[in-house]
Amino acid sequence: MQHTTDPRWGTKLLRGSGLLLLVVPQFVWAATVTIMQSEPPRSMDPGDQTATYTSNILDPMYEGLVRMNTQGKIIPALATSWQKNKDGTLWTFKLRPDVSFQDGTPFNAQAVVYNIDRHLDKSRGLAASGRLRNVVASIEKTGPLTVTFHLKQTFPTFLNLMTTGAAMMVSPKADKAGTLGMHADGTGPYQFVQYKTGEYVLEKRNPHYWGKVHGADELKWTWSSEMSVMNMAVQSGEADIINPVPPQFAKLLKANPTISLHRSPGAAVFWVALNTQMKPLNKLKVRQALNYATNRSALVRAISFGYAEAANSPLPTIAPGYDAKLNDYPYSVSKAKALLKAAGYPNGFRMTIAVQAPDARTAQVLQAMWKKIGVTLDVKQMESGVWTKAAFADAKQKQQMDIGSVLASWSSGLIGNDLQLRPLYDSQSFAPDGANLGFYKNPQVDQLIDKAASSLDTRQRNQDYVKLQQLISRDAPQVLLYYQDDLYATRKNVKDVEMVPGGSLVVRNASKTAR
Numbered sequence: 001m002q003h004t005t006d007p008r009w010g011t012k013l014l015r016g017s018g019l020l021l022l023v024v025p026q027f028v029w030a031a032t033v034t035i036m037q038s039e040p041p042r043s044m045d046p047g048d049q050t051a052t053y054t055s056n057i058l059d060p061m062y063e064g065l066v067r068m069n070t071q072g073k074i075i076p077a078l079a080t081s082w083q084k085n086k087d088g089t090l091w092t093f094k095l096r097p098d099v100s101f102q103d104g105t106p107f108n109a110q111a112v113v114y115n116i117d118r119h120l121d122k123s124r125g126l127a128a129s130g131r132l133r134n135v136v137a138s139i140e141k142t143g144p145l146t147v148t149f150h151l152k153q154t155f156p157t158f159l160n161l162m163t164t165g166a167a168m169m170v171s172p173k174a175d176k177a178g179t180l181g182m183h184a185d186g187t188g189p190y191q192f193v194q195y196k197t198g199e200y201v202l203e204k205r206n207p208h209y210w211g212k213v214h215g216a217d218e219l220k221w222t223w224s225s226e227m228s229v230m231n232m233a234v235q236s237g238e239a240d241i242i243n244p245v246p247p248q249f250a251k252l253l254k255a256n257p258t259i260s261l262h263r264s265p266g267a268a269v270f271w272v273a274l275n276t277q278m279k280p281l282n283k284l285k286v287r288q289a290l291n292y293a294t295n296r297s298a299l300v301r302a303i304s305f306g307y308a309e310a311a312n313s314p315l316p317t318i319a320p321g322y323d324a325k326l327n328d329y330p331y332s333v334s335k336a337k338a339l340l341k342a343a344g345y346p347n348g349f350r351m352t353i354a355v356q357a358p359d360a361r362t363a364q365v366l367q368a369m370w371k372k373i374g375v376t377l378d379v380k381q382m383e384s385g386v387w388t389k390a391a392f393a394d395a396k397q398k399q400q401m402d403i404g405s406v407l408a409s410w411s412s413g414l415i416g417n418d419l420q421l422r423p424l425y426d427s428q429s430f431a432p433d434g435a436n437l438g439f440y441k442n443p444q445v446d447q448l449i450d451k452a453a454s455s456l457d458t459r460q461r462n463q464d465y466v467k468l469q470q471l472i473s474r475d476a477p478q479v480l481l482y483y484q485d486d487l488y489a490t491r492k493n494v495k496d497v498e499m500v501p502g503g504s505l506v507v508r509n510a511s512k513t514a515r
Contacts, residue, residue: 033220033494033512035220035239036233041195044201056503062168062169063169068413078187089150091148094145095147100208109146112147119166132161156453157453190215190219191205205217214508225383241488261487265485266318266484267413267483269480271478273438276439291328295331296331296482298365311483320461326470337374351378353405354403355407394431405438424437448464
């Protein structure tokens with residue numbers, strides 16, 4: 001019997017007695033990479049959602065004019081170059097030629113204008129539109145492959161903004177047809193195959209992609225709010241990647257020789273948004289009392305097993321201008337009780353909190369802590385879609401539903417402080433149009449957010465952000481909880497998966513081999 005090596009695959013062909021045998025090597029190419037996350041997608045339209053885990057699913061299928069790599073650097077995507085005027089209020093982009101959307105619609109200047117205009121149109125009500133409307137005054141086609149943005153004022157982090165979901169390019173034809181909610185249509189290296197509600201989203205390589213596709217043949221996205229399910233999925237091989245890793249299983253996964261645990265400082269801030277328009281949370285002393293009654297260090301130990309850090313600021317620790325010295329609410333039951341008494345609630349009160357399943361344990365810990373000052377916390381655990389409707393309800397609806405608070409998280413990653421603070425604390429960002437879930441309003445905060453966002457002086461801008469952190473902390477529109485580390489896990493045979501701070505998982509180049 002003779003053997004020869006096939007140089008294309010590194011396999012051996014054995015020949016003898018008219019019989020041809022293929023001896024498979026230790027590793028072979030595997031066609032599908034399966035990713036499990038903790039929640040389902042909220043839309044297949046990148047401009048109609050602001051959720052990190054939804055953006056992860058959409059990232060392989062969509063592109064903007066520019067892209068942020070995992071080192072935080074802005075790189076070309078659908079634009080090949082750009083330039084701005086002296087004060088940064090005019091930005092001109094030269095677009096990439098010979099690009100089309102999945103449905104065959106050409107990508108050009110007209111398509112870009114259409115995409116931006118749909119967000120400038122308030123009547124559309126798209127979830128991510130506020131981010132662009134706050135900055136962009138108008139856009140014009142200045143050539144077949146050239147567009148110019150006119151900004152309302154100087155905005156130093158404009159390119160960062162252009163990497164967000166609102167700036168992802170969708171097919172104008174698909175948008176007009178109204179199909180984007182369930183059927184993605186972009187220009188990315190992967191194209192949409194199927195969204196089976198409640199089960200999975202399937203994507204495949206885009207054969208018409210303008211660049212090179214380095215990843216697997218298919219990406220399959222699944223989800224579960226059950227932490228034990230995610231843990232078992234990656235250990236059994238049902239999932240190749242899980243994001244995020246449930247902290248209680250992190251050490252177990254780290255010890256598993258078939259699993260790689262990936263950990264890095266996160267940008268996600270977890271907090272309880274307090275409804276400042278509902279009694280008794282409309283009283284400052286009551287909100288401050290809840291903050292004093294929260295033992296953040298104990299909370300981190302109880303739910304994150306060392307994979308988080310107690311939060312002291314509405315900005316994450318990786319943010320420029322983060323104030324590490326801020327410490328307005330050290331744990332003190334006695335101060336909390338004194339504040340409640342001064343506010344007219346010496347015996348405490350009852351309040352509700354809306355949470356998703358993964359955060360139920362956090363709410364239970366808060367329930368026990370706040371009971372010490374007489375506050376009865378009614379935990380309303382909700383499925384993801386129901387929670388979203390409740391969390392982003394307007395003030396009148398929240399009153400009717402008796403939603404006194406919402407446990408949530410927010411991360412702008414490396415995009416900038418404006419997108420961390422404006423959606424949550426600016427009075428123009430009241431839910432449902434923004435993520436100011438507790439309807440907090442302070443004119444001084446509004447003015448300082450605008451001032452910091454338009455400052456070209458980095459030092460002054462960071463000083464403004466320090467002041468903003470102090471003002472917001474003093475007003476206590478929320479109870480800050482913790483900064484979650486970015487944790488995800490992969491099977492050992494999976495490569496080229498990356499994480500952008502804040503939980504943004506990049507799998508467009510991911511591949512795996514099968515043993």
